[in-house]
Structures are given as structure tokens and as C-alpha cells.
Amino acid sequence: MATSPRRLAEQPWSLNDLSSELLALILEHLRDIDPPSAATSRRLSRRFEAVATPIVYHVLCLNESIVSTGAEARYPNLFRNVAAHTNHVVARSNLDPFGIKRVLDRVRRLQSVQWDYVVAEFNSGLLWLPSDVLKSEQTRHHTTKLHVQGLPLREFEGHLRDTYVRAIPTDLLTTLKLASPAPPLTTRLNSLKQLLLLSRRLETFHYEDRGQGTNFKFSPSERMPALKELVLKSYDWNHSREDVNRNWDFSRLESLDLVSVPIFNFLVSVNFSDLANLQRLHCEDYSAHQATDKRQDATRGLHLLVKKHIRALHSLSLTCHISSFPLDGILAHASTLRSLHFRDHVGFGEEDRRCPTLWPADLETLGRQLPFVHTLEIDMDIALCDPPEFLRAICAFKKLHTLTLHVQTVLHPLEIVHPGMDRDHDAAVRTFGYLIQCKQDLEARAVPGCGPQPWRHMTINVGGWRRAMVRRFSAAWRRQNEQGVFAERCFILERDGGSSGRLTFREERQGGWKTERQLEKTGRRLLALTLRRPRLSTTATAPLRLNLPTCSVWNSFIRPECSAHLVFSSLEV
Structure with missing residues (x-):
């Protein structure tokens, strides 16, 4: 007698009910985003181990433990799985060359090797090279592809002229990515050119x-x-x-x-x-x-x-x-x-120059006629557009979830910045809130299931900020910089990958990620920005005090009553 649909719906469901093919697809995706979890899944059951093991060992990233002396005796199962399932190997140039060669010799079907150089120099005998560890008979039968990353850019002369060609098997080379040179401005590239001309599979x-x-x-x-x-x-x-x-x-x-x-x-x-x-x-x-x-x-x-x-x-x-x-x-x-x-x-490197900006109507046209664009980077000079209208036009991109918006600082180099005031920060927070609200309004009006994509990652780049840059060098800005006030800032709002989908806010500064507010010195390091309501709050707060006149449109746009209701909560490290 057939089981009723209602009874089937009441039965507990698990991943083990999936076919091996579907389970393999899920585990492959898990491996791409979280390799340790994919490896751990092998412990769940014998079936999971049988499905996950080939996926986990398909790409092998070498480390000190795997290439160390005696590793085969300590990890016999690992080397058996390498022989049976590994097709691609990733290794660093500072690992033991003899250990690398031992591992590669165990791979039966070597399809690709990725060499990552991690130091600025390379010499056979001091630092392993692809030609030191690859067996010609092993690679010849399986058309192995060689991917080299971070290769130091040097010019070799005299008897060293063929250094690149001796170091890297040109018949295998498929990918070549150079490291940024030190010192810069290399005047001759003959050694590199020789390598390229001989690498016909590149x-x-x-x-x-x-x-x-x-x-x-x-x-x-x-x-x-x-x-x-x-x-x-x-x-x-x-x-x-x-x-x-x-x-x-x-x-x-x-x-x-x-x-x-x-x-x-x-x-x-x-x-x-x-x-x-x-x-x-x-x-x-x-x-x-x-x-x-x-x-x-x-x-x-x-x-x-x-x-x-x-x-x-x-x-x-x-x-x-x-x-x-x-x-x-x-x-x-x-x-x-x-x-x-x-x-x-033009950009925003100088506050006295206007950066050409798209008309909101043109931007909206792009949004409506580019239905698949999910990532957008544009300029917004508030002196040349109406900011709320411009931001609403951005939300016309239905699939958009990643945005980088370049703007000018709202500060003037001669203004007095009072302690506790941070106008660029406040403007960024309210801009984020406005963009989120626009998406929510569109979602509320859309047919269920046909609304816009929620935001995943938004960046507001202020004043031409870069990770490596020279800050503005006028006397007025130097004085501001000495007081810790900068024209170049970078604010990030992104959705975390957890089940909560919470939006977190932070500022990126030169030297790495920084939280916007440091919570004493106890290891608390992040302030999470979470929208509590779907509508913009009109909670009264103190108005911004502007020392110098700014664009009237922007001035009204960044009023506190325009911002979303934001709650900051500290997170433990």
C-alpha cells in the first residue's frame, strides 16, 4: 500500500536520504568555502567517508607536516588517499624540496601543480624549484599543467641568463603570475621574455x-x-x-x-x-x-x-x-x-575638483536594462547630483548585492573638528541605512519572490582612499592629519556568512582591518550593525553641527532623522 503524502512529510529527513551524486555536489561546495568542515564530514558515517574522501583529497595543499621526514610512517592513510584520489597539488617555495618530491611521486594522476613563491629570491639548492621535483616521465603521460604564482621578477645576465628556463619546465607552464618587483622599474626583461617565448602552452x-x-x-x-x-x-x-x-x-x-x-x-x-x-x-x-x-x-x-x-x-x-x-x-x-x-x-583625490558623476536618470536606466549586474562601482559627487535620488537609482539594479561607492570627504581642510565629531563616519552610516531602506521599500512593493537581492557587501570609499597611498600633502591637511583627522577613509558594511545574516560595520585603515570603536583593551573588537526595524526610525538625536557650509542637499541628506535605527552590540573575539 502506497505511503500517503502527509505521512511522507512527517518522516524525518536527513542528508543521508540524498543520492550520492547530490551529496557529492554539496560536499564539493563545502570544500570550496570551508575545507576543514568538508574533511570533518568524513567522520559522520562510512557512506559520508566514501563520498567525501575523493573530494577532500582531489586538491592537496602541502604543508610542513606532510613533507616532513617520516610523514609516510606517521600518516599512512593520508598517503594512500593521495595515491588514489589526488589530481592537483599546491605547494609553497619554502617547503622542503625532498619532502615535496616524495609526495608528488605518490600521485598517480597528476593533472596540475601550483607553485607559490613566498620569498623574493630563488636558487636551486637553497629554495626548491619546479624543475627540481617534477619527474619528466610522470608529467609527460598525464599532460600536467604547471601554475607558477609570485615569481620574482629579475634580469639575469651572463651564465645566469637561462635561470628562469632552467628553473621552470616550459613544456608544462600554463599559468605565470609575477610578484611585484623590488626594486621597481626593471629596465630589461630578456630573461622573462625567453621563458614566455618557450612556454607554448602558456x-x-x-x-x-x-x-x-x-x-x-x-x-x-x-x-x-x-x-x-x-x-x-x-x-x-x-x-x-x-x-x-x-x-x-x-x-x-x-x-x-x-x-x-x-x-x-x-x-x-x-x-x-x-x-x-x-x-x-x-x-x-x-x-x-x-x-x-x-x-x-x-x-x-x-x-x-x-x-x-x-x-x-x-x-x-x-x-x-x-x-x-x-x-x-x-x-x-x-x-x-x-x-x-x-x-x-578625476576621482576624489583633491577636494577642490568636481568628479563627473552619472545623472540619476542615466543610472536608473542602466539599472533597469542590466538585469544581471550584481556588482557595481561608481562615483558620486554630491555637488553634481541629488544624493537621495542617486542612491535610489542604484537600487534599480535588481540583482545588485555588492556596491563600491566613491565620494568626497565632507570635511574642509581648514575647519575645526571637535572631539567626538566624525562627519565622514556619520555620513557613511546614514548612506548605508538609506540604501538598505531603499531595498526594503522595493521588496515591500514587489511580487513575493521577485524582489531585489538583499545587500551582501557595501563599501563607501571617501577621498580616494587606498591601502597603499600618500595622503594629501597641503599644509592644512598635514595639520589635520597630525590631529588624527583624515580625508581618506574606507567604510564597510557586509553581511556575515552565518545563519543570522547580520550586517557588520567596520572601517578599513592602512595596515589592516580596524573596528570603528575599540572597546577598552580586552579583546572585544567588532561593533555589529543590525537593523532592528524594516522602516527608517525617526528617533530624535542631536543634530550635526557643521563648522563650515557644505552642499545643502547633502547637508539635509545626512540629518540623523534620515538614518536607520541601528543597534551596536559588542562581539567577543
Whole structure:
């Protein structure tokens, strides 16, 4: 006799009722977000152990214990599982090379090895190298891919000229990511170029220098491998169109990052048709050393490239002259775009310059016609827009859950800042509250299940804050800095990953994460910002006292009665 649906609903349910395939999918996701928990799940039952063990050992991250002498005797089960299930190995350059080789020798089907350099120098015998530990017969039969990260950028001459090639098997190299050089401004890249030209399987290349940077000098017969992902940071691109046709191959390129690169020089040297398959484009111009400012022309060229030649972008990040970049270029990718970063060159590094800002109506148009964008980064100069209207337009992005908003400090370098006053902090808190309220209002009006995505992460960057930066150096700002008052700030509001989904507020400062308020000296370190009500509170509080006139619209926007009802609770470490 069939069991009634009601009786089935009353029966207890557990993960053990799932098929092995579904259980494996869940454990793979758990491994990606919390590897220790995935490993612990093997202890739940024999079935869980059978399903989880291949997943846990699929990628093996080496540490001192695993590569130490006698590890095979101490961890026999681990090495049996490595032999049976491991396909990918991640290791650091400061681990014992003989121990690494012992582990790799036990892997039967080695599909990839990731080498992470953690020191600035490397020499065979002092620091292990890929060529020291990889068996050629092991890798030849299984087409192993080699991923090298943090490679120190050096120029070797004389008998050391082939150092890179001897250190890294070029027939296996698939990914090469360089470390930021010290000292910067390397003038010759011949050793690195030799490695690249010989690595015909190379798919990903990340180059990083500092300042103006330098560039490769190619001979007519030299040609780079066909890359899929290219990142150039502080690279002085001055290759001609003929050079690019001869020496570069962009036919397979899917991801391109040009940061601190003369964008105009790049655009006039490449065939736009070669960039048609890009899914990610990130451009930040650097042309201060050029004889003429070509950034306006570069913006127009980027618009032509994005609108007419690239087929389907998933991520677009541009720092340009936004007034010269019509929005139809962005809207051309409405069906695929997921991440949009759209900023102006002016920025907020100087308080006496106005940063071009999108009209709220244009921003709302983007929000309504880009249905899949979940990440957004834009500028908001309060002197050029109505802040509440601008923030409401941001919420038109239905899928948006991650926002970075750049604004100018509300402080003046000559104003008197009284103890206990923090106007940038107060403005940030109220902006967060307003954005949350806008989402809640949209949710209340939406059809159930069709409302906007809740906020996961919001950043308000004040005054051009960066992790590594030189603060404003006028005499007035130096005096303010001496008093602990800064124009550059960064405020974060993010939802934690726990079941409570609580929003936490903090300020990021140079040197790492800092809480906004320190609770004595006892290890309490975070103030959690939790919305207690779905509606904005009108609880009366003391009005802000402004020492100098500011924009009247912003002045009214940051009144305390505009803020959400916020409760701060201390959390134990």
C-alpha cells in the first residue's frame, strides 16, 4: 500500500536520504568555502567517508607536516588517499624540496601543480624549484599543467641568463603570475621574455611592475604564445601595430586587464577583431609620462571597442572620461554583463575638483536594462547630483548585492573638528541605512519572490582612499592629519556568512582591518550593525553641527532623522 503524502512529510529527513551524486555536489561546495568542515564530514558515517574522501583529497595543499621526514610512517592513510584520489597539488617555495618530491611521486594522476613563491629570491639548492621535483616521465603521460604564482621578477645576465628556463619546465607552464618587483622599474626583461617565448602552452600571464614600468623588446621572429588571460600592471605599452601583428597573439584572449598602462597606445596598436571574444575587460589609464594627454581619445576608442567589437562581456571595469563614453556601449552587453565598474579619471583625490558623476536618470536606466549586474562601482559627487535620488537609482539594479561607492570627504581642510565629531563616519552610516531602506521599500512593493537581492557587501570609499597611498600633502591637511583627522577613509558594511545574516560595520585603515570603536583593551573588537526595524526610525538625536557650509542637499541628506535605527552590540573575539 502506497505511503500517503502527509505521512511522507512527517518522516524525518536527513542528508543521508540524498543520492550520492547530490551529496557529492554539496560536499564539493563545502570544500570550496570551508575545507576543514568538508574533511570533518568524513567522520559522520562510512557512506559520508566514501563520498567525501575523493573530494577532500582531489586538491592537496602541502604543508610542513606532510613533507616532513617520516610523514609516510606517521600518516599512512593520508598517503594512500593521495595515491588514489589526488589530481592537483599546491605547494609553497619554502617547503622542503625532498619532502615535496616524495609526495608528488605518490600521485598517480597528476593533472596540475601550483607553485607559490613566498620569498623574493630563488636558487636551486637553497629554495626548491619546479624543475627540481617534477619527474619528466610522470608529467609527460598525464599532460600536467604547471601554475607558477609570485615569481620574482629579475634580469639575469651572463651564465645566469637561462635561470628562469632552467628553473621552470616550459613544456608544462600554463599559468605565470609575477610578484611585484623590488626594486621597481626593471629596465630589461630578456630573461622573462625567453621563458614566455618557450612556454607554448602558456594560457595565463600576469605581469606587474611599478610606476611607468617597462616593456618587452621583441625581434621580428619572436612571438608570444596565444594567451587566454593577460594582466599588465605598470607596463609601458609602446608597441606599434606591426609589432603586435608579429609578436603578440590575441586570438584566444578572453580576459584582459590593463592597469597603469597607456591605453591609447594599446588601442591604436591592436586589431579590435582580435578582442571580440573578451569576457572581461579592465582598463585604468596611465599616461602621465606621455608628451600629450590622450585619455579623451582613449575613452572614445574604448567605447568603440566595447560597443562594436566585443561580443559578450561578463565584467567591465573602466576608469575613463565618463562624459565621453555613451551608455549604449555598456547596454550593448545587457544580456551578459554581471559586474560593472565605471569611474572617472578625476576621482576624489583633491577636494577642490568636481568628479563627473552619472545623472540619476542615466543610472536608473542602466539599472533597469542590466538585469544581471550584481556588482557595481561608481562615483558620486554630491555637488553634481541629488544624493537621495542617486542612491535610489542604484537600487534599480535588481540583482545588485555588492556596491563600491566613491565620494568626497565632507570635511574642509581648514575647519575645526571637535572631539567626538566624525562627519565622514556619520555620513557613511546614514548612506548605508538609506540604501538598505531603499531595498526594503522595493521588496515591500514587489511580487513575493521577485524582489531585489538583499545587500551582501557595501563599501563607501571617501577621498580616494587606498591601502597603499600618500595622503594629501597641503599644509592644512598635514595639520589635520597630525590631529588624527583624515580625508581618506574606507567604510564597510557586509553581511556575515552565518545563519543570522547580520550586517557588520567596520572601517578599513592602512595596515589592516580596524573596528570603528575599540572597546577598552580586552579583546572585544567588532561593533555589529543590525537593523532592528524594516522602516527608517525617526528617533530624535542631536543634530550635526557643521563648522563650515557644505552642499545643502547633502547637508539635509545626512540629518540623523534620515538614518536607520541601528543597534551596536559588542562581539567577543
